Amino acid sequence: MINVVLADDHVLVRDGIKALLEDQTGIMVIDEASNGKEALEVVSRNKPHVLIIDIRMPEMNGIEAVAEINKHHKDVRTLMLSMHDSEEYVVKSIQAGADGYLLKGASKEEFLKAVNKVASGGKYFTGDVSSIIMNNFVSGNTASFQGPKPVIKELSVKLTKREKQVLGLVLELKNNKDIADELKISKRTAEVHRFNLMKKLEAKNLQELTTKANDYQLV
Template sequence: MADIMESIEKIKVLLADDHVIVREGTKEMVERQPDMKVVAEASDGVEAVELARIYRPDVIVMDIAMPNMNGIEATKQIKKFLPTTAVLILTAYDSDQYIMALLEAGAAGYLLKNVRGNQLIDAIRAVFSGESILQPSTTRRVIDHLKTKAVKLDEESPASTLTEREMEVLKLAAKGVSNRDIAEQLFVSNRTVQTHLSNIFKKLAVASRTEAILYGLKRGWFYMEELP
């Protein structure tokens, strides 16, 4: 059994927080999971960027307020060279201003530090699989904020980037429909939906639903008014 567990491909996690006690507590929780391992720890944004380049983690658990470089700028820089790495924000700051900035920088999710340990672990698995960790009300505020920024880019039309079925899946995802419900609506298997989302993420060089939705919104591929 031990050999089997060792052979499982583990989720590589990088922790970025300037508080040692927070990193230690988070590391202990993560390392107890059979499918996860902490590959590096950063005490500030600059170190987070440097260690991300070296270790190429699957998921980065990032704080916002850190010395030398904050989590927003660190996320932005990391996503430039590791677009498929999911950044999960774990912070004490509950502010629309921070949420908008982080999601536009490429973060896949946003959690407050008062969450339970099992919620954080579930969130790491979720963003690793391409899900977004946001409250529905938060998602709606983000989308409303970005609607005014939608710009039609003729050189990159949806048809030249995604297939018709992939666009259909993306629009349903934008409505907040779960993978299971998307599968039911399109009369396909859940695995097929996951494959479509995976292909969408690869084509758009993103790591989560939220990033894919924002990508389409910014280019005017669809508008939320069209998605009742």
């Protein structure tokens, strides 16, 4: 059973999403929130598998809420919901630690696909923007956004040329088989390179790996 919390300031939107989700076997909406602050309280109280949260809400917006949840409740998966497919919103959502980004105009099939993908530990970014936005983000090409430039840190260990190649492909969300095929190496070798990267960069997941890659300007 996938336990879900809904956070949106419009009751009709929450009711519609709740009806859609609970019509499916294996998904249950266990609580709701009408703003970002309420979302933090509800998540802390219920520890859901997935939080589906709107970006634009009163008191605390969805991006700020997701950033806080990612700090204190790392086991909770977060799916951002928005009317907007702008690069700014998507990148800021990724920076906050969101596991997915879905448009409110998405079909029922895509909505359910996104929820299940995020709940199972994957990432889901809607439509054609996913590859473009992820590529911009992992390459540090965020100059169009306001805020200070990231501090470039010095890595105490060195990555080999092959490890850098693997890192670039990992950050493009390619699996071990795809990496092996592209670099003409065995799947096992790709797995070893991925493991070594996570160990050298002291990263526990893709989000941390992406952050470290940006901090050290590795891609």
